[in-house]
Amino acid sequence: MSDDYNILTTRGLTMQFGGVTAVDNVDFNLREGELRCLLGPNGAGKSTFFKCLTGQLTPTKGTVTFAGQEITGALTHKIVNLGVGIKTQVPNVFDGVSAYENVRLSARRKHLAPLARELTHATLERCGITHLAKREVGLLSHGQRQLVELAMVLAGEPKLILLDEPAAGMTGDERDRLAQLVLESARSAAVVVVEHDMAFIRQIAKFVTVFNRGAIFREAMIEDIMQDREVQEIYLGKQANAA
Amino acid sequence: MEKSVIRDPGFYVMVGIGLAVMFIAPVMLDLFTIMQFTQYVVLSVFALSLGYIWGFGGILSFGQAAFFGLGAYTFAVASINMGSTTIPMVLAFIIPTIFGAALGYFMFYGRLSDVYLGVVTLVVALIFWKLINHTAGPEYSIGKARLGGFNGIPSIPTLHIPGDTGAWLDPAQMFQVFMAILIIIYIALRFLIASDFGRVSIGIRENETRASLLGYDVRLQKVIVFAIGGGIAGLAGAMWATYQSFIDPNSVSMEMSAKALVWVMAGGVGTLAGPIIGCILLQWLTLKLGTVDVVNSIAVLGAIMMVLVLALPKGIVPTAKMLAMNGWTLWNRRPNRDAVTRKAVKHE
Numbered sequence: 001m002s003d004d005y006n007i008l009t010t011r012g013l014t015m016q017f018g019g020v021t022a023v024d025n026v027d028f029n030l031r032e033g034e035l036r037c038l039l040g041p042n043g044a045g046k047s048t049f050f051k052c053l054t055g056q057l058t059p060t061k062g063t064v065t066f067a068g069q070e071i072t073g074a075l076t077h078k079i080v081n082l083g084v085g086i087k088t089q090v091p092n093v094f095d096g097v098s099a100y101e102n103v104r105l106s107a108r109r110k111h112l113a114p115l116a117r118e119l120t121h122a123t124l125e126r127c128g129i130t131h132l133a134k135r136e137v138g139l140l141s142h143g144q145r146q147l148v149e150l151a152m153v154l155a156g157e158p159k160l161i162l163l164d165e166p167a168a169g170m171t172g173d174e175r176d177r178l179a180q181l182v183l184e185s186a187r188s189a190a191v192v193v194v195e196h197d198m199a200f201i202r203q204i205a206k207f208v209t210v211f212n213r214g215a216i217f218r219e220a221m222i223e224d225i226m227q228d229r230e231v232q233e234i235y236l237g238k239q240a241n242a243a
Numbered sequence: 244m245e246k247s248v249i250r251d252p253g254f255y256v257m258v259g260i261g262l263a264v265m266f267i268a269p270v271m272l273d274l275f276t277i278m279q280f281t282q283y284v285v286l287s288v289f290a291l292s293l294g295y296i297w298g299f300g301g302i303l304s305f306g307q308a309a310f311f312g313l314g315a316y317t318f319a320v321a322s323i324n325m326g327s328t329t330i331p332m333v334l335a336f337i338i339p340t341i342f343g344a345a346l347g348y349f350m351f352y353g354r355l356s357d358v359y360l361g362v363v364t365l366v367v368a369l370i371f372w373k374l375i376n377h378t379a380g381p382e383y384s385i386g387k388a389r390l391g392g393f394n395g396i397p398s399i400p401t402l403h404i405p406g407d408t409g410a411w412l413d414p415a416q417m418f419q420v421f422m423a424i425l426i427i428i429y430i431a432l433r434f435l436i437a438s439d440f441g442r443v444s445i446g447i448r449e450n451e452t453r454a455s456l457l458g459y460d461v462r463l464q465k466v467i468v469f470a471i472g473g474g475i476a477g478l479a480g481a482m483w484a485t486y487q488s489f490i491d492p493n494s495v496s497m498e499m500s501a502k503a504l505v506w507v508m509a510g511g512v513g514t515l516a517g518p519i520i521g522c523i524l525l526q527w528l529t530l531k532l533g534t535v536d537v538v539n540s541i542a543v544l545g546a547i548m549m550v551l552v553l554a555l556p557k558g559i560v561p562t563a564k565m566l567a568m569n570g571w572t573l574w575n576r577r578p579n580r581d582a583v584t585r586k587a588v589k590h591e
Contacts (some may be wrong), residue, residue: 054456056452066250075455075460076316076456077458077459077460077461079459080456080457080458081458085456086456088452088456092450092452092453092456093449093450093453094446094450094453094454095449095450096445096447096448096449097442097449099444101442104442105442105443105446105454105456107459108439108442108457109457111572113439133467149453152453152457156458158458166419198247
């Protein structure tokens with residue numbers, strides 16, 4: 001696989017906290033416009049991996065290359081300005097202000113005020129939260145906050161979208177809309193999704209990477225992953241058998 | 244959608260009250276009261292400086308008096324040397340701004356957490372205080388101005404009309420000029436907070452991680468906010484120096500920093516009217532309590548502070564606003580409810 005088509009590459013990425021190795025020598029490739037799902041049990045190092053990609057953590061070893069540029073340990077806002085958007089596991093939103101203002105601040109980063117306003121309205125509409133525009137985000141439900149954060153990510157028009165457990169706390173309807181949104185976004189950007197919700201994964205997944213104990217355990221199509229005995233053992237277990 | 248300044252009735256109320264006081268007070272009140280009021284105005288500007296960086300930038304400074312004192316000493320030294328007060332007034336804004344930017348650079352680019360930020364600002368103010376206290380000898384002079392150590396600098400020139408060093412302002416005129424400065428700073432801060440720059444600051448206050456995940460440089464933003472706050476505090480210091488025509492290290496003391504924190508906390512963090520009202524109210528109380536011999540005024544102030552924190556944790560202004568809003572909705576509902584009950588009665 002040539003690196004030319006890869007929007008994101010990591011080589012030997014390692015993150016240690018004292019004696020604990022949270023991410024262990026990960027070689028990860030993502031092609032432009034690809035939609036990838038990241039699976040793995042709790043503590044497998046998925047969120048830490050994301051934090052290394054966005055500069056929230058500086059990896060102990062290894063390199064991260066985004067769109068041909070090495071960004072290992074660069075400052076978060078610089079990485080983001082290159083075109084990376086992330087929805088974090090615990091929603092990071094501006095609680096004290098309205099949903100509209102949250103999204104507008106994201107849109108305003110790249111665009112002048114009038115265009116930012118239009119983009120904000122369009123993004124709120126796209127995420128189906130126009131009715132929440134004037135509400136204070138701190139008072140919304142977990143699922144609604146997730147959608148607000150997603151809208152913030154999308155309004156930044158990133159080339160690479162990282163979504164850490166986006167479906168958590170969502171109702172069935174919200175989750176279906178989210179799946180639609182993710183598929184739609186994958187047409188204009190590369191997307192990596194971490195999720196435990198199997199119903200959601202089935203709606204969107206094609207190629208899947210499974211993490212275990214900080215390392216890549218398996219990379220295959222979703223059908224093969226679902227059949228994989230070892231994967232079932234480490235993680236899917238009863239959920240997959242029941243399905 | 245966030246309300247713009249021009250559509251906020253509170254903004255007009257504040258500016259209106261300010262203008263009314265500015266023009267009516269000198270006509271209605273005696274000289275002593277006017278001078279008392281002038282003191283409140285100066286300290287309100289100081290309170291605003293902390294109210295801005297704390298409430299709208301999430302920067303909790305325990306040493307805001309460092310800037311106040313720096314501005315006061317800058318003005319004193321410059322005006323004694325130059326004989327004029329116009330340029331020293333400008334310098335008293337610029338030098339603390341630059342100092343704020345430099346200090347902010349090391350704190351925010353060094354990624355200090357909030358706790359250490361508090362410690363550093365506190366220690367910087369303490370160092371200033373120590374330093375100035377040790378400048379008693381005649382060898383500590385800048386030009387014609389002797390720093391005077393703990394004795395302070397006396398005979399600082401009174402404010403005059405720009406360009407005419409002979410045209411001193413009388414106390415009433417000085418009060419009006421200071422009111423004008425307070426009003427201008429209030430308006431400027433309101434517009435700054437409503438601008439995109441201000442909105443990003445609020446975003447940083449709400450969630451620093453998200454602000455940087457949207458691509459905003461949190462460090463730079465905070466340095467600018469901190470520097471602006473420093474400049475305003477410095478300007479207040481200069482006003483203080485020229486109003487008293489005397490300045491001593493007390494202007495940099497812990498007590499000064501603490502007072503600002505108390506005013507902002509009592510008035511309401513996250514508002515601009517709050518720090519002003521908190522400052523005036525508590526200063527007035529201190530003055531009144533000072534005349535009572537039976538109880539220690541500081542102990543009473545402490546008790547009042549505790550009651551305020553327990554009863555109005557959000558501060559005076561936000562609580563008053565909430566009560567007013569609730570009252571308004573109740574008032575609006577009343578006729579409708581009456582109409583409904585009347586209808587119900589008719590049906591029977």
